[in-house]
Amino acid sequence: MYNIRITAIRKANYTDLQEQYENPIEHTCDIREGQTWISVGGKIPDGMCQSAWESMQWFVEQLAAGNGNFFDGWMKDPYSALISCNDGFRPVSFLLQRL
16 A cells, blocks of 8 residues: 555635635635645545545556556556646645555
């Protein structure tokens, strides 16, 4: 099993969509650009957002098992993936890299 580095590389914030569709909420995403986690054995790292994890879990598990080359050459590094969480108002893009 390989360890996988997960790096938050971009966080968007669609205030126009929030104003139009989202109910006011007190707590939103705490993830910061540049923040990193290490998945050991394909498991969720401490402090990782559960919703974001659900978006990337399959890819992390596959990379940890030694698989890669998703979608026939999608990524320049075949042992990586770029995955976004499913928050339509403030999505975060994560780079997954096999270590």
